[in-house]
Amino acid sequence: MSVAENLPVALSYWKLPKSELRIRTDVTPYGTGVFACDAIPAGTPLGEVRGTIIEGTDYQSDYCMDLGEDLSLEPDAPYRYVNHSCVPNCELYQIDIEDEYGDVHPMIVIEATRDIAVDEQLTIDYAWPAEEAIPCGCAQAKCRGYIVHPEELDLAVKLHGVLPQRTVAGDFAPTVLPK
Numbered sequence: 001m002s003v004a005e006n007l008p009v010a011l012s013y014w015k016l017p018k019s020e021l022r023i024r025t026d027v028t029p030y031g032t033g034v035f036a037c038d039a040i041p042a043g044t045p046l047g048e049v050r051g052t053i054i055e056g057t058d059y060q061s062d063y064c065m066d067l068g069e070d071l072s073l074e075p076d077a078p079y080r081y082v083n084h085s086c087v088p089n090c091e092l093y094q095i096d097i098e099d100e101y102g103d104v105h106p107m108i109v110i111e112a113t114r115d116i117a118v119d120e121q122l123t124i125d126y127a128w129p130a131e132e133a134i135p136c137g138c139a140q141a142k143c144r145g146y147i148v149h150p151e152e153l154d155l156a157v158k159l160h161g162v163l164p165q166r167t168v169a170g171d172f173a174p175t176v177l178p179k
């Protein structure tokens with residue numbers, strides 16, 4: 001694993017329009033979360049997810065984001081603290097920015113996918129692979145039970161067990177199925 005030191009500098013060639021919207025971090029039952037201080041209209045790009053770009057396929061962390069081409073982004077605050085929801089109000093997308101030398105650099109942007117109210121928590125769908133799935137406490141009616149890619153839910157249940165019905169958000173543990 002090595003850090004591609006030239007990339008964060010190159011990313012500054014392209015900047016999002018300055019936003020007047022304010023966000024804050026705060027404590028949640030699942031660690032730090034990110035909250036809106038202002039109402040945010042659907043479709044608003046909130047900002048670039050800045051951080052450290054890391055080369056290599058073996059890099060793992062709770063927060064890292066896949067950039068393709070064996071690159072990962074280890075995000076900085078505040079957006080490293082955006083929690084998962086199975087029914088999220090934001091999404092991440094990647095833009096590949098070409099610099100003046102013709103080199104292409106990946107950038108991740110977080111955008112509101114629906115109107116977000118003041119003091120509402122910003123969430124994204126982590127869509128983890130089944131092997132890495134953990135029980136979800138998002139408390140949405142359409143919660144998958146696991147933090148997992150929707151198409152890998154069946155596999156997650158096979159690997160980790162059926163989850164009992166939740167009584168309190170986050171207050172549940174997997175039931176291990178007999179092999």
Ligand SMILES: [Zn+2]
Pocket residue numbers: 085086087136137138139140142143144145146
């Ligand atoms: Zn959920």
